[in-house]
Amino acid sequence: MKIPYVDLSYKNKSINNLISIFKNILKKGQFVGGEEVDIFEKKIAKFCGTKYAVALNSGTDALTLALHLLGVTRGDEVITSPNSFIASTSVIVHLGAKPVFVDVLKDQNIDPSKIEKAITKKTKVIMPVHLSGRMCRMDEIMLIAKKNNISVVEDAAQAIGSKYKNKLSGSYGHFGCFSAHPLKNLNALGDSGYLTTNNFRHYKKIKSLSNHGMENRNVVKNFGYVSRMDNIQAAFLNYKINNLSSIIDKRRENFLVYSKYLDRKNVFFIDEREDEFNTYHTFVVQVNLRDKLKNYLLKKKISTSIHYPIPIHLQPASKYLGYKKGDFIVTEEQSKKIITLPINENLNIEQIKYICRNINQFYKNL
């Protein structure tokens, strides 16, 4: 049985739907900004339970604009976790600020008990990353932030629809930043992202910042960026958002199949806690002999992935920050053990059982 890690191809019926959506846009000739973008912003704000949303060019840009607006600049510090995708750190660096890493918990999310020690006078923002569709412990984080008068930007790129204590991702912090990259649960046909907020003033400012800082066609209020969601991608997302809940449900079902058939003696993962609602953007488990397992599965035609094998603080680009091996023990340990198993909504039960059988077999063979 051949199991790809992801399957982004669209089938004929949905392709025809898409083409008619695009033709509609073409007729109006409105490609940059436009009706579909406005509709998407309303829909996604409603979905996330926030007052406002702004559609942008990427999840990376959502983080950049949020930090920029909160005044993050040269010399400031932003606290985040070192096991994320590189984008959450590079946005901090590009603003001239310093990323300050805090190690993670067993569930790969930032450890709130270690945040306070990392706070200095220069700390402007805490940026928790909801890795793999599981949310950070936002109540504790918000409390720490409030106590220290620091803003919170949620990197929710992987966590649309995830909940913690019954509250949705993107609705806890000052901003929630999301990606709609093709690999995400709510995915466009190219780079796209969006940001949520409850603050009207922030909302207005982000809108302008994403469009050259322009107030109208001729007046530039502040220096800005070009980060607009394509109208055509917005149209596509408006079509896809209707299926988002069922996509999440299917991924959650897939997780249950895994948890039933994987032999926990060899495979470590944390079940959903009672106060969580996980959306399984990825399904990351921790194992011994990770690389061998990965090769074994590949021979069985099962594609897997690793998110991420080199922690950010050990990347060549981070050298200047002066971190070294051993600085974040949990992250570093995990980076050797983590492997991401396919969990996308197009998989069927038989395929997942096949994956589980092969993993269990691998460890039996040892």
Added chain:
Amino acid sequence: MKVRYSYLPQQFSKCDDLWIRLKVLVKSGDFTLGKPLKIFEKKFSKLIGTRYAVGVNSGTDAIKLPLKAIGIKPGDEIITAANTFVATVGAITELGAKPIFVDCDNTFCMNVDLIEKKITKKTKAIVPVHFAGYMTNMPKLIKLAKKYNIPIIEDACQSILANINGKNAGTWGIAGSFSLHPLKNINVWADGGIITTNNKNLYRKLILLRNHGLIDRDTVKICGYNSRLDTFQAVVGNWLLPQAKSISNQRIKNANFLDKEFSKIKEIIVPYRPKNFKIVYHLYIVFSEKRDQLYKFCLSKGIEAKIHYPTPIYLQEAYKYLKYKKGDFKVTDEHCKKIISFPCDQHLNNKQLKYIVNTVKSFFK
């Protein structure tokens, strides 16, 4: 009669073959840095005449990324035109560098003679803006830049296929920056941009910078950005590129017609058209002392005239901190009062062109 400014619905009214290509893409799922993008980059570099091209998210990023790649950092000074669109300056300030403005001449581009006295120790790049389909006097600028050893990044966002003595915009500097925004001569269905260069090292750096600095899936070599041209848009670009030359030729033909007719109206001044320049008329701009009234009159007659741009960048609120004041750039200021843009695109018909001329004539009668 109506003469609209945007021709987008017309341009893509018959493109069945493009729809087929898009269906193939959607079926394949190859959306990020996909095969059609590589093809587009190859074709584009061939069209312009450089060794490499790199597709990015916007024309703005097409300026920003080369600046970043050559090491521009906070405190550096970058010389550019005082009359450009905000994006040129946005790209500079985003990197923390300081824009140093130079007035334009009667070609709407930077007056190269005014540059030398603005050069300081901090000057790290010159960004000439090839405005409205014109070109900056590149032979002169290249000489100056060589003398001081300052790299040039051409803002060619509005000037695809413009040339001087047959040498295209985007081939003179270390990099050329192009926009593929829906309103540009070569346009995709969204924000998009592309960078041309002959420099292999720069090319490699740009490839890293646009994709998070990743050398492979797991290793981050430099701190990068997320600025990729969507593969989807590259499919649109690939469809459009074979028409590139005919698009600019048709625009030139329309502009020549308007030039000829407008030069018969004494209240309209047709800008200087240097003989050895190929101007591609992304914008068709003429001067009028009675600009505001003429502009209103044209709108009332169904002609969607425009003004590019009524407030010069150096007087915008966002750039107050640079401490320029009114009168610092006399030619730019003069232009702002007199310029008016008329539709000139490849989808206009003769009747519409004549209607523009007759409307302007009737206004001055």
